[in-house]
Each structure stands twice: as structure tokens, then as C-alpha cells.
């Protein structure tokens with residue numbers, strides 16, 4: 173078998189890239205290297221040249237194509253990011269539908285299908301990612317492709333009531349029947365999608381398999397994870413090396429505590445609401461003023477979409493107002509930094525922060541939550557405050573779970589996190605670490621591919637992950653060379669209690685027959 177991965181953007185690895193590439197990109201590359209493979213998608217370039225360019229790296233072929241300006245406008249900025257993105261994140265008020273955009277979206281999917289089908293071999297297994305490419309399998313089938321094709325939806329899937337507001341949504345949802353396997357992040361996403369297929373398209377389903385016409389599609393939850401061990405090592409290394417941004421943060425913070433948020437500058441991430449919640453925390457607890465700061469790292473994203481430009485302006489305005497109202501001559505409560513940092517630097521920031529504030533208004537999974545946990549010093553871990561509307565909340569129930577729409581609740585969770593006794597922080601950390609280690613990125617890739625290739629039945633493939641190994645010993649030099657930099661002592665061996673991950677969330681209790 174050869175693996176073919178298709179995603180909206182494709183980044184061709186260069187020599188230095190290993191340190192900066194995210195866990196998903198690295199895991200997919202590893203899967204491609206293992207099976208020999210092809211990665212196809214947009215080069216990220218907008219230009220006139222539209223032929224496919226192929227590059228070989230080891231036994232992986234990267235095949236990329238540029239978009240024309242009109243395609244970027246309609247397919248990427250328009251239908252994908254002004255219609256699908258907001259509606260999938262339950263933001264009907266921000267959803268803007270234009271027929272021309274939808275036509276452009278279908279056109280790019282048709283073109284990708286034409287270009288990709290010319291490169292396919294009979295033994296290829298095709299794995300398509302993300303909402304930009306929902307109709308790609310249907311277009312490939314139309315061209316006679318009979319290979320196994322899977323889709324993974326990285327973002328939330330809303331209820332049928334919400335999705336029907338989008339014109340042509342039933343036609344779009346129906347195209348999912350061209351896949352053999354559709355993977356979702358969580359069980360609620362599976363339920364919503366199955367319900368959409370049943371109520372909007374007339375499919376028949378038992379909750380796990382959906383029959384539409386002659387095709388049968390498996391729909392299953394595969395909660396995505398991170399490479400926990402690799403990220404933990406990055407965090408330890410960043411402390412040892414005292415990487416520059418981290419050293420500078422230490423110097424500028426002194427003894428002050430740090431609350432951290434890291435997100436693309438996207439309205440789904442709840443950045444403005446989070447800044448307001450931090451302001452509320454400082455107003456409700458004046459004793460904390462001058463003792464703690466919020467660092468929000470927010471690299472700009474999709475800035476050609478007006479809603480993102482507006483968020484850029486609003487976040488500056490809110491941070492400026494709160495700093496002016498609450499700051500002192502020698503203390504700035506909130507720092508918003510709109511640039512990207514290396515993964516090593518991020519791991520170091522997470523480890524330095526006493527609180528990880530991950531409060532999206534809605535999120536498919538949210539890997540920052542998992543990275544924050546992985547980066548902690550087991551001897552003196554920080555506390556994760558997590559939105560109940562992030563897919564990660566299904567697995568990370570030992571975080572302080574909050575409703576991001578409730579500013580006071582988030583403010584009180586920050587207070588609780590900062591005041592939490594060490595024993596309680598360690599207890600929660602060990603359970604959280606067990607959960608993320610139990611369902612890491614390699615487990616995810618393998619389970620998905622097993623289900624897609626049929627080497628395991630889909631239901632079985634999403635069974636409980638293997639029993640977790642113990643998290644690294646607190647302060648042990650072998651496993652955590654940085655040692656207990658925030659705490660004292662080397663700590664006892666971690667307790668054996670392990671929480672089973674919600675990776676078993678497979679929607680199995682749902683029976684829908686129509």
C-alpha cells in the first residue's frame with residue numbers, strides 16, 4: 173500500500189524544519205515515510221503557474237499546486253473561511269455565504285481531483301484532511317477512483333439545525349458519503365454529523381455506519397493528540413538551554429507568576445473574552461495586582477478576512493484599555509505578542525507559566541491544552557484552565573473546566589489555579605498527563621489508518637488506547653534533566669492512578685435508524 177495525504181496547505185520540509193513543524197505535520201510525514209507516500213495540496217503560493225510541482229524527500233513525494241487570486245478569494249478566504257469556518261464553530265452571525273465563493277470552492281476541489289487522480293496508483297490509500305476539501309472524494313469517485321478514501325475533520329461539526337442555515341449544506345454533507353471512513357474529533361461531533369446525514373440527506377444509520385444510496389461510510393471519533401514525549405523533552409531542553417525568549421521572560425517577570433495563552437489570532441479562540449476575564453480577575457482580587465501577568469501569544473492568521481482584521485484591532489484595544497486601567501508604572505498586567513515562536517520557545521513558556529489559559533469559544537480539539545500539560549515540571553506543575561467547548565475537555569476533565577462566555581467564572585478559575593496547593597496540582601497533572609500520553613499522535617495516526625485500510629474494524633480501531641505508562645518521575649534527572657526548577661525536592665514516584673482517555677468516545681450509544 174502507498175499512503176496519499178491531501179491537505180489544503182502542504183509544507184515541504186527543509187533541513188531546519190524538524191524543530192518548527194507541528195506534531196501533526198511530523199506524524200503525517202512519519203506515516204508517509206513508513207508506507208512510502210505522496211502529499212498533495214496547495215503550495216501556499218498565489219500565482220499564475222498552476223501546474224503541479226513535485227519534489228522528492230526520501231521516499232515521500234510532495235506534489236503542490238498554486239492557487240490563482242480568484243481561487244484564493246473564493247475557495248480559501250470565501251467559502252472555507254467566511255462560510256464553513258464560522259458555521260462549523262457555531263457562529264451563525266459571522267457566517268457569510270456567496271454563491272460565487274461556493275462555486276470557486278467546488279471548482280478547486282474539482283481541479284485538485286483532476287490533478288490528483290492523474291498521480292494515483294491502484295494500491296493507494298487516500299487520507300484527506302480538513303473542511304476545505306469535503307467534496308474531494310466525491311469528485312475523485314466521479315473520475316472513477318475506487319481506492320479507499322478517508323476524511324478527517326479537524327474542527328467541530330455543528331448540529332443539523334445550525335448547519336441547515338448554510339445554503340447548499342445538504343448537497344455538501346451528502347458528498348461525505350463518497351468516503352469509506354469519516355473521522356471526527358469527539359463523540360458529539362460524530363452524533364451531529366450522523367444526524368445531519370440522516371435528517372438533511374435521508375441516510376440510514378446505526379450511529380456508527382451511514383448508508384446513503386449504494387455507499388456505506390463509517391463515522392468515528394479519533395481524538396487527535398500530540399507527541400507527548402517529544403514535547404516534554406523540548407520543554408526540559410528549553411529550561412536547560414535557557415533559550416533566549418524564556419531567559420528574557422524570566423528576567424522581566426522576576427518572582428511574578430505567569431498566566432499564558434497561545435492561539436492563532438482567531439475569533440474562535442476567545443482571546444478578547446480571555447483578556448476581559450483576566451481584567452475581571454484583577455478587579456475582583458486587587459491583592460493579585462503586581463504579582464501576576466498574562467502573556468498572550470497570538471500569531472496573526474487569515475488577516476485578509478475582515479473578521480480577523482477586526483479581532484486584531486479589538487485585541488489591541490482591550491489589552492491597551494486594561495493595561496491603562498489596571499497597570500502600574502512598574503507592572504504591565506497583559507502582554508499581547510502577535511508573532512510566532514519556535515516550538516522550543518513555546519514549550520519553555522508553557523513550563524514557566526503557573527496557569528495555562530485555554531478558553532476557546534469552540535474548538536475541534538485544541539492541542540495547546542495538551543502541549544501545556546506535556547511541558548509541565550512533574551515536581552511543580554502548573555494548572556490548566558480549559559474551556560468546556562474545546563474538544564480536549566472531553567479527555568482532560570482534571571483541568572479547571574470553565575464556560576468562556578462567563579467572564580466571572582474564568583476570573584475565579586484563574587484565582588483558584590494560582591492558589592492551588594502543590595499536592596492538588598500534582599494530582600491533577602498526573603491524571604492529565606496519563607490521558608494525553610494514552611492517546612498521542614502516533615496512536616491517532618495508526619488507529620485511523622488501521623480503520624481506513626480495514627486492518628481493524630472502525631469500531632475496534634477506536635477502542636480504548638493502551639494502558640498509559642507512568643509520567644516521568646518528578647525531578648528525576650534521567651527522565652527530566654531540567655529537574656524541579658519551580659519546585660523543591662525530587663518528589664516521590666507518581667501514583668498509579670490513570671484516567672482512561674475519552675478516546676473511547678465513539679458515539680456507540682447512539683442508534684439512529686431512518
Ligand code: F6P
Pocket residue numbers: 181302326327473474
Ligand atoms: O484545522 C484548522 C486549520 O485549518 C488547520 O488545518 C490549519 O493548520 C489551521 O487551521 C490554520 O489555518 P490556515 O491554513 O487558514 O492558516
